[in-house]
Amino acid sequence: MASGSQSLTFFALVLPFLAALAAPFLTRVLKHNAAWVLAIAPAFIFLHFAGLLDTIAGGATVSGGYSWIPSLDIRFSWFLDGLSLTFALLISGIGTLIVLYSGGYLKGHPQLGRFFSFILLFMGAMQGLVVSDSFLTLFVFWELTSITSFLLIGFDHKREASRRAAIQALVVTGLGGLSLLAGLLVIWIATGETELSGLLAAGDTMRHSALYLVALVLVLGGAFTKSAQFPFHFWLPNAMEAPTPVSAYLHSATMVKAGVYLVMRLNPAFGGTDAWETVLPVFGGTTLIVGTLLAIRQTDLKLMLAYTTVASLGILVMLTGLGSDKAVEGAVLYLVAHSLFKGTLFMVAGVIDHESGTRDVTKLGGLRRAMPVTFAAALLAALSMGGLPPFFGFLAKEEIYAALQFQDGWHGLFTLVAILGNALMLVIGFAVALKPFLGPRVATPKDAHEGSVLLWLGPLALATLGLVSALLSGTAHHFVSSPMASAVAGSDIAVHISVVPHVSLPLVLSVLTVVLGIVVYWRLDQARAAIAGLLAAIGWGPDRGFDQTIRGLLRVSFGVTRIIQSGRMEVYMTVTFIAIALALWAPMTVFGELPDLPDMPNLPFYEWTVLAIAAIGLGAVVYAQDRLTAIVSLGIQGFAVALLFMLLGAPDLSFTQFMVETLSVVILALAMTRLRLHPSDHRPTNEKLLDIAVAAACGAGFGLLILKVTQMPFDDSLSEFFKTYSYVIAHGRNVVNVILVDFRGLDTLGEIAVVMIAGLAILALIRVRVPKPAADGKEGG
Structure with missing residues (x-):
């Protein structure tokens, strides 16, 4: 990589962090208009990475980096192929729109500058994660996404629900991060590789290693917690306590897809085994069904969308695990489509809440005339989410069914899972896009009207892109879909599917999905009541289990503390x-x-x-x-x-x-x-x-x-060293003094600090005034 281009890439990676530093100052000066200035940073990053599309589409990769810890052969390095470049474009492109949307959604908020800092830090962490080549830099950015998401989810820290959701997300993803760290160390031991590019080039080395299963379990532990796979799915809907711009960004292009990115990235090195092709489809398929059923139960627009995000992450993991070229194509297309329609619908939900004062779908209706632009964006996104032509979601659904289509009993099971999951996601998509806007006007807490340009620009742009990218599918496949699918599969794949339907079994399955979705949508209230009754009968769930686990840990720690910390x-x-x-x-x-x-x-x-x-x-x-x-x-x-x-x-x-x-x-x-x-x-x-x-x-x-x-036996080598070099290096003839001041000067500094702290504590004790007994025998001041 040319030095100029390498420097530009490095600048693009650190730019969000620099923008985060400037955000509070710019917000104090420009108020919510600071969004227009701050959006320049992700827009620049998007343009930089877009400039690499032609290179990556030609089959090349882009790499670079700088030495970080030379003694351990650790570099701050990056690696760009079709997979990482697509993620980088989604993160920076949607990030640009989210920054603008935040300026409108949080207009007048006293902590807007702090929010901009957090969202830009989050953007930088995710951007670094998807382009990292070094295991160490990958892990550092991985953990940074957990920390920054904790700050964003708990942004409204005065509310107990926000604090609980933030802690829950941090605990679950933090434990997953430790699992990932252990997995990366095992991979290093098994292969000797410290960079992803080297691991991918190592062929079957990891698959044939005796440590394969250990590494697989540990890595999937990190991926499944981050991407909310069942039974770790519960933290993601609770993260809806964050402001809507966070929800839209987190669910469409960033944190929750980090686990999916990791699974896709490691597919060439770990895929193709019985364990890989069993564990991923089972967990992914279960997550798809659980997510969609729980989504039907909800009436809050954000929670409905949150659970369908869980379901979507499940289908991505399921397809990646199945491993065929068609399954990989379906996963790639669905990931891009999901980023576009889910980002749109979350921002639409935020606009509805912002302008009407409620997100309860049962208390909304008739907003079409009051909010026409928002309604148009919602409808376009729902059509894509429902897998209808001519939208990118249709391409994804067709390719999913082409990969499954009842090839055998195993694939037949997941075909049924996909049909049910996609049908229920169609239901939720149209429930979010139609019910608030159609029908008679319902009185809302606020007199609803169309939001400012900052509020509707993002959803309209993403929804339109979902349509245009499908109509220009040849161009989209050349620059995005095919390079990404090739990177995930580890071999050249050319995606050709277009919006023109072809009579085949996948099309029949698509029609069946739409019909089933329409039926459930027609009976949505009854379906919601049925799922609510089922959940009430089950009672216990992972979310409640998390609280029970935390309470148990607190009780155990309290008991242990009482034993080992008696106070004597x-x-x-x-x-x-x-x-x-x-x-x-x-x-x-x-x-x-x-x-x-x-x-x-x-x-x-x-x-x-x-x-x-x-x-x-x-x-x-x-x-x-x-x-x-x-x-x-x-x-x-x-x-x-x-x-x-x-x-x-x-x-x-x-x-x-x-x-x-x-x-x-x-x-x-x-x-x-x-x-x-x-x-x-x-x-x-x-x-x-x-x-x-x-x-x-x-x-x-x-x-x-x-x-x-x-x-x-006395070993005088150390003594001879100090005698020889004390004067030559440190210019001191008193060996003891030279050792204390030069050779172990940091230790001496630490000892001085300890003595100083002890002295301050003693001074505080000496200055304490002992109360004297009062005349009545009681202690006085």
Whole structure:
């Protein structure tokens, strides 16, 4: 990749983050009109990636990057083929319209600038995810989508429902992210590859690896949670607590399709196995049926659309798992069609709510004359969602049935699943597009009228694109569908389907789908009541299970905390020193590393004198009648050690020890004078015996460890290194000082920080004023 083009691609990837930084300032200055300026960023990104369409359509790929962690051969790299380029165009193109839509939808909102920052951060994270080549950059952007979606879903953080939905999304997708990380590590171990392009070029290496199933389960754990596959689907409808621009963007082109992107991206390396072609269709087909049935139950426009998004993600996973060329073509066409009609319908739902004051479909009607542009956009999108010609959704549905069409018992099962799922999605599409607009005018909380250009521009543009792309299907297939299908399949695929119907079994299945959808739409109220009764009979569901799991974790953590955090300092100290004693004794005992006991040393009288002083100090500590005396007596031990350092020829170390001991005693004594201390401890004998045993075990353990170390052959390589390089590198002749200041300067800085924090805490204690007893015997201020 040419250096100029590489720099431009890198700029396109960081541009959303730069725009996010500028968003609050621009919003303060320009108010909601800042949307027009901020939309320039995603529009530029869209034009940049659109400029690569001809290159990618010609069969080439575009890659580049920069070294990130050279020692680990990790790069900040990107890889563009038909799959990643299509996602990049959807993210930036729909993102441009969403930014404009946000300016109209949240006009006058006091936190509009913060919202623009969050949505642009989210855009940048998703953009980085789909073009990432390096496993590490993929994971970083993957987790960043979870974090930014948490901020967006919980944007209205004063509402409990928003906070719950945000936490739920973060927990579910965060756990999936950990699963993905483990899966990427397993892939690295199995193949030695650290980049997706290398993995895709490795052929059957992953499929033939003994770690294939482990990697598959872990990777699918990340993909299924992110793309809300059953039974992890519950977080996605709850995410509707976010403002409608977030819902429209999240459901059409971004986060929820991240899992689908990952599955499609890994299909050439993981697909073609029995596990792949069983797990994905089963989970995808189940998600399709569950999503559509739950959508029928809803009356909130956003929730109806949210559950059909769950269903759509299911059909994408199902088709990718089936693995045939036709199934891949169907998945590719449906992904593009879904992005266009679902983005439109979510924005339509937002306009209806914004202008009428309600999203309840049972309380809406007759808005066609008041909102003609919005109605036109909704109708075009619903026709595409229903799979009717001449819309892109029709192409997708025809190709889905061409891939299935009752080839055998296995495909026959999923043919029935697809027919039922597509029929119910037609019902929801037309329920959202027709019921609010047709029929007699229903009184709404607000006097409904057409929204501003910022509100209807996005849905109208996407709905129109769904029509134009189908009418110009040859061009769309050349630049988008065929390169994307080839990337997913790992081989060249040419998509040829057009809007001209051909009499065949897929067309018959399409007609059957439409007829079934019309019947259910006609009896929608009865269908809604039936599903509601079924759900009431079932009762428990994953959403409720999530709350039960969280409550269970809280109860367990509370119980564990009560046990291990009793609030008694002596318990904490005892447990800590028991752990230290075990850490010292267990390895030496288990591995037979106890030292040989030395003979009685022949020490000079003054060294014996120092040892005697230390013993006297120990006795003073043990038999002190109050804590203050014990603390002062404790300094005797440190002074004795300092004397030994001096006698053994280390005056600088001795001076340091004297200073530390003196300051420790002074500071502790000052702190103790501010506390109310009992004259002496009155503890039972068993506690004293336990303390003696623990102290003896720790002391003996350290003594034996030191003896064992001194009995080992001395390795002077480190000493020689410091002697040789202390002056040459650090220009210091005092080796100890050079080690502290230069070679381990960061450690020293950390120690200084610890001492400073401790000093501040002690200062706070010293400044605490102890309440004096009042005249009546009660404590006074």
